[in-house]
Amino acid sequence: MTHHSTRRTVLLATGAATLVAGCSKYGDDNGSGSSTVNAAGGQELAKTSDIPVGGGKIFKKEKVVVTQPKKDEFKAFSAVCTHQGCTVGTVSDGTINCPCHGSKYHVADGSVAHGPAPKPLPAEQIKVEGNAIRLA
Numbered sequence: 001m002t003h004h005s006t007r008r009t010v011l012l013a014t015g016a017a018t019l020v021a022g023c024s025k026y027g028d029d030n031g032s033g034s035s036t037v038n039a040a041g042g043q044e045l046a047k048t049s050d051i052p053v054g055g056g057k058i059f060k061k062e063k064v065v066v067t068q069p070k071k072d073e074f075k076a077f078s079a080v081c082t083h084q085g086c087t088v089g090t091v092s093d094g095t096i097n098c099p100c101h102g103s104k105y106h107v108a109d110g111s112v113a114h115g116p117a118p119k120p121l122p123a124e125q126i127k128v129e130g131n132a133i134r135l136a
Helices: 007-025
Strands: 044-047 055-059 064-070 073-078 090-092 095-097 104-106 112-114 126-129 132-135
Touching (some): 044 055, 044 064, 073 126
Antiparallel strands (some): 044 132, 055 064, 090 095, 126 132
16 A cells, blocks of 8 residues: 655644754753843944943843943843843833833842842843943
8 A cells, every 4th residue: 555645744744843843942041041142242232421320221133231330330131031031121210121011120230120020131241442332
């Protein structure tokens, strides 16, 4: 008896393979909660004068937020909320704010100021060279 592949069989097999391949990438950070920055190291993000003291600026494309908690002290964090993965939307009144469910993070250290976020924003590496802020 000869068994011929039907269009339905091929579609089901292709769909199953795609599903398995897609699931194998999900959660690929080994539970560390770290994010991947999309920008190349050394890329200039901003001038130091672009980052207000006590505030910050969000770089959505690079998924990074740079803050200046005190004059001439610059910090960088992932711009991906640790609650459900939304990109944070604003920096104001000393906090980095997620528009999705109201999580807030302190500009000084990325720690949670107001939930539902379960963890702080992971730190990102930057270099301040002269008046340029660059990804490390």
